Amino acid sequence: MFPLSHMLKSFVRKGTLKVIDAEGRVHIFGGREPGPDVTMRLTDPTLYRTLFTNPELAAGEAYMDGRMRFEGSTLRDFLTLFSVNRLSLGSYPLQKALRKVSRGLKRFQQANPIGKAQQNVAHHYDIGNEFYRLFLDRGMQYSCAYFTSDDNTLEEAQQNKLRLIASKLALEPGQKVLDIGCGWGDMLLYLARLQDIQAVGVTLSKEQCKLANEKAKALGLADRVRFELRDYRDLNERFDRIVSVGMFEHVGVAHYDEFFAKVNDLLTDDGVMLLHSIGHMSPPGTASPWLRKYIFPGAYSPALSEVFTHVEQNSLWVTDLEFLRVHYAKTLAHWVTRFEANRAKVAEMYDERFCRMWEFYLISCEMMFRTGSQLVFHMQLAKTRDAVPIVRDYIIDTQRDYVRLEAERGIAPPEPQPFATAKEPQQS
Structure with missing residues (x-):
């Protein structure tokens, strides 16, 4: 030994x-x-x-x-x-x-040029929508939820997250909205049910793109919301609002300048962006070699010092910054509970080694947020200092307005699966 x-x-x-x-x-x-x-x-x-x-x-x-x-x-x-x-x-x-x-070797590990970025995304996200249904909320949001109460179901907490982000976008009717890395579409579909907007979501996952468009059609929103299999760097339109949830972790430090330059280019002069991303409170480092090899090739959760440099260099105002600290640990605990409840199904779909890989991934990530240095940040960006109100009360006020709108328009969070009502696992 x-x-x-x-x-x-x-x-x-x-x-x-x-x-x-x-x-x-x-x-x-x-x-x-x-x-x-x-x-x-x-x-x-x-x-x-x-x-x-x-x-x-x-x-x-x-x-x-x-x-x-x-x-x-x-x-x-x-x-x-x-x-x-x-x-x-x-x-x-x-x-x-x-x-x-x-x-x-960090820049080589996180290289995500056009083409390779899609290969890296496909490695994780194109393994089958049916698999993700087994442990995500019914809307299939694969990012940190927002728990306003320990009694929130995962579905309620994910809708809280959508509402929080929506309130920071300061939406107005008739605006054009872009979602960079749109996942299975729930962010834009939520926004479109609240406001009369035109929206585009881009993803590099074929599975996500197909299902997101199916959901838009089923909700009668296909005339206002479309999802494209496309790299955000290929876009040339301009948008009043941009949102990106859980995609920035796949950009790579070497591409941060490219990312924020493109954000600047895509935003209208009075536009606003909300970036939701994992980060960490410690100095710049590298991604876990196991996560990089088996789960997220090319991915990295940055230190804020690595992000601000490139925001500044691309003439963007940081108009608001908020940190969600323990919320992702709670989210992951719910995913683990649901994964374990469906473990036999996962083994049938894949094999025992795959089950053990995902157990290791989900629980280790939970620990990164519960006792490690990981956090989630919301960075609101604009080209001008007064693109949003200068008093932060509007974020709370808008959330309250959206709660009322959700009730009026029947946008209640769906009921969780029967197996998914367990509380967070007890900590040792």
Whole structure:
């Protein structure tokens, strides 16, 4: 087990990790501060080396392959322990050196030119709409919800999110609205049911584009809302309002200047944009090697310092900034509950390894928002300082108006699936 055991002694400062190695020997690490109590069995001796040299990648792969198992504890316990001790892992000399190398390769890891960007999106989003129906809300929103109460269902919290974003767009009848990375369409469809607007959504996912247009037709909105399989960089129209939810994470640092230059080009002179994106409160870093390889190739959640530089260079005003902190942890907890309720169906559609990969992904991401450095930010952008009211009260007032409009127009959040009413999982 050496040098893995040496690293684990330095790593586990909160909680206790008991490792049963491939020969059946027991090694105990930590216990200095309260935290999760985890028992992990390693069945492959090659893990001693790979967990030492690249723990984030190797741990995910070992769990996927069944070479890492937990006894009397769970994957959630392990990932909680990993998350609360993450800073001590980053201070280990070898890991510091590897992170420095990874940061040097950052621009190559996050390259998303036209063409390759669509390949990266297809890797994750074109694996089948039926799969995503198994754990998302009924509107299929694959981004952070907004919980105004712990009693909110996932459907209610997602509609809260739509309403919050809509209030920051300061919509007026007759405006043209663009959604960059429109997902399965619910953002624009919600806006179009509130206001008489013309709207265009662009996505690089064939599956999302097809279903979004079907939803627009079913709601009788196809004459005002259309969805296109198109890279936002190919657009030449100008829009009064632009919204982008959960797409900026796929842009890549090397393309930030290109992104905000295009936003400036697409906005009318008095236009407004609302950017909803994952970020983090720590300095610039790199994406998890496991997430980059298996889940989101080319993706990265930025530090705000990496974003502001390019906003400033493209002559855009930041007219409002808001942070959603624990909301994504709550969202992911709901997704995990729904995923586990449908795990047998997922195994039938794919296989056991796929199930374990998605369990690792969903729970590890929840921990990033619950005990790690991840957050969600809303950045409102404009070309002029007075494109929106200078007193922020309008955001709250508009949300209250939209609650009334939703009731009048029958835009209530749908009922959740019967299996989806469970509360958030208890934390260790």
